[in-house]
Amino acid sequence: MKRTRPSLGAMLAALAAMAPRRLWLGGMALACLTVLMGMALLGLSGWFIAATGLAGLVPATALVFDVFMPSAGIRLLALGRTAARYGERLVTHDATLAVLAALRERLFRSWAPAGAASQLRLRPARWLQRLTGDVDALDSLYLRLAVPLVSACGAALLAAVVLGAMHWQLGLLLGLWLLLVGTAIAVVLARRARRPALRRAAALERLRSQAVDLVAGQTDLLMAGRLPAQCARLAATEACVAQADRQLNRLEAHATAAYGVVSTLTLVGVLLAVGWLAEQGVIGAPGAALALLVALAAMEPFAALRRGAVEAGRTWLSIQRLAPQVVQAPVADTAVHLPPPGVAAVLEQVSARHQGSPRWALEAVSLQIPAGTQVAVVGASGAGKSTLLSVIAGELPATQGHVAAQPGTWLTQRTELFQDSLRDNLLLACPGASDERLWQALEDAGLASDVRAMPQGLESRLGEGGLGLSGGQARRLALARLLLHPAPCWLLDEPSEGLDAATARDVLACLQRQMKGHTVIVATHLRREAESADRLLWVEGGRLLGDARRGTADFDKLLARLRDDAATPAAHAMAKGF
Structure with a gap:
């Protein structure tokens, strides 16, 4: 009977079932909370500094200005952000390591039926790559793609709400701008990085196989006069890996620059908008400082997507390679x-x-x-x-x-x-x-x-x-x-x-x-x-x-x-x- 290739959805469902749902959802929630508290901390600090500066210009206002509530809020946000960051790292890595451990166990079991030992002996480097490199590549799926994406969406929503409270059209425009441009850069980066990422994965597997052959058969290679040729092949494969690394690093640097440009454009646009609102008397200087700092921090979570986007090609290849063993139940050996x-x-x-x-x-x-x-x-x-x-x-x-x-x-x-x-x-x-x-x-x-x-x-x-x-x-x-x-x-x-x-x-x-x-x-x-x-x-x-x-x-x-x-x-x- 012909074996069909499992779908991406089936593979993701199988991976999600390997760790408790509370770890997946808890990690995303804590990551989003960390980003939101960081943005709130920065915005509230800017508002508080501007407000106290203006209040100090007039003695009567300075006497009645409440400095205790904002300062308490700033301390609460600072402590909460630290605790949320610690909890997010703990929970997300716990979930990821639990999934990788369960995945390796399932792979071992899928290689246990009749004939598995001979297949492993024929291609040990390939199966070792599946068990190590391919499994490790899947941590990007959650840690560098899912978690940053949820955090970025939360940051865009908070920025839209804060500026929407000042002017609803400005808030809606900012939220859409952040979502569209922030994700578009990540998608373009993932598409452009896919080919060098695949070349790098293939070259790494070839490098491992050639290194194993060189170490295990160095005596035979030396006797046959093929040792220098094998070393040259190994060096050529390593050069391919290095070239793919350079291409990926270049693309990541371009993405970093693109996010920097978008962040600057966002800040300039919000500056012009809040300046116009302040001129119209809709908001004051503290509100303008709050809006500027929130907008400044809103693009940072999107920039965290670039690492996952660079590794998306390698992650997708690992999913394709491991899906048959992970999704499909092992066939019972009744021979x-x-x-x-x-x-x-x-x-x-x-x-x-x-x-x-x-x-x-x-x-x-x-x-x-x-x-x-x-x-x-x-x-x-x-x-x-x-x-x-x-x-x-x-x-x-x-x-x-x-x-x-x-x-x-x-x-x-x-x-x-x-x-x-x-x-x-x-x-x-x-x-x-x-x-x-x-x-x-x-x-x-x-x-x-x-x-x-x-x-x-x-x-x-x-x-x-x-x-x-x-x-x-x-x-x-x-x-x-x-x-x-x-x-x-x-x-x-x-x-x-x-x-x-x-x-x-x-x-x-x-x-x-x-x-x-x-x-x-x-x-x-x-x-x-x-x-x-x-x-x-x-x-x-x-x-x-x-x-x-x-x-x-x-x-x-x-x-x-x-x-x-x-x-x-x-x-x-x-x-x-x-």
């Missing part, structure tokens, strides 16, 4: 069902292909694995062993056929560790595990003595990707995490790959000691990983070509032909034997 009691996994005529590939990764595979057995899936590299584990785990949905499997935990070829403490890396498998259970898992994995030798023990910090541990230690830590997981089925994808012989034997011995009571399915081309299995499944070209059980001649034949290097010619010879 894998629970098998009958006593069975770990059942596949019936299952075929599957990887996204974007025209050929079958698995084709017409049928098998049944009883619970509590140990099965080794063997074959040459690229034969479909890992794909079979992906289908059983539910990571790769079956295109055809039926799959039913027990909940499982998957130890992939890559040891996925995070820049965090040892404890938190272990708690990913069992969040409620006690320290005693963590130490027992480390003991079972043969890593407890190494962790005890570390100064901070379980609190020892790992670098990115598990930096700080050797390859064998990282594999043992992943094994300890596997032992902590309560899943009854273990899926092991070449668990000792890349380890030296002694470490590999030790890791496999640890696994063998803990396998009791679990269903274990190992994908391997190494004899040392398959020799303890109860059953061998031979896979070649995505097809199941052999199924041998321990104690049979076929089992011994397959096992005898497996070597540590698992040469491809031998693999083909085994396939022909069936």
Whole structure:
């Protein structure tokens, strides 16, 4: 079924629902109140200074002039403006941070269905950009567009009311002038800044991807003689970002100048108007000062829109990118069902292909694995062993056929560790595990003595990707995490790959000691990983070509032909034997 792109209204409604309405409305109300109190403070101060100056010219007037009420009002407005400003910053940022946190959680959940891990691995820089840069860009929607717009409208309304009390036509004209010209500058700025903002966003994403490639592959690039070329590409992309920044800064400077010109024209127009009203005797000098200062302050909230207008293009792009994950509900993953009691996994005529590939990764595979057995899936590299584990785990949905499997935990070829403490890396498998259970898992994995030798023990910090541990230690830590997981089925994808012989034997011995009571399915081309299995499944070209059980001649034949290097010619010879 074709997936339709969510509308802007649906996206805004979804974002608005992520924070309590009182935060949204309260933040806007406090921001508007801050602006209004600032304008009132400035206008009342100007009126009070002019009025007291005129009153002091005549002794009789000076004696009866009330200085206490205006001065009390000025103090009240000054204190109120400070409190409103503090409350506005607190509430608006609280609302924004709450939405961004909820948005990141929803994005994580939308990337959880089958196939998500492989997609993240294919384009890590792109998805990292979605989770960081695109999410952060959405704070402009509320903080730099919605809140300043409400405040600017409130300022235009107050200015219109104050001058309308002196002359209704002047008040109406001023309000319309502020609304039309103030918003027109922001709209023109947003339209002109859209293209460089989009170029900057695309260049930043490209810069991040190229930087990741440079850091991760610098050894290969150096050996291939491509390191200078990659550095040149990175510098060219950075130049594109800098050029877009210069264009955006230039546009923002032009907008600042435009708002300054409009503010000056507004002040001149009001000055001429109140001068005419004073000449006609409609208002006095204090009233004229009040009108001038209110008009002077009325354009300032509109000028605050320029930052949001400059970033509007980037914000709109982020909305388009994130809307499918935010608005549309995640599709329930029903590819894998629970098998009958006593069975770990059942596949019936299952075929599957990887996204974007025209050929079958698995084709017409049928098998049944009883619970509590140990099965080794063997074959040459690229034969479909890992794909079979992906289908059983539910990571790769079956295109055809039926799959039913027990909940499982998957130890992939890559040891996925995070820049965090040892404890938190272990708690990913069992969040409620006690320290005693963590130490027992480390003991079972043969890593407890190494962790005890570390100064901070379980609190020892790992670098990115598990930096700080050797390859064998990282594999043992992943094994300890596997032992902590309560899943009854273990899926092991070449668990000792890349380890030296002694470490590999030790890791496999640890696994063998803990396998009791679990269903274990190992994908391997190494004899040392398959020799303890109860059953061998031979896979070649995505097809199941052999199924041998321990104690049979076929089992011994397959096992005898497996070597540590698992040469491809031998693999083909085994396939022909069936």
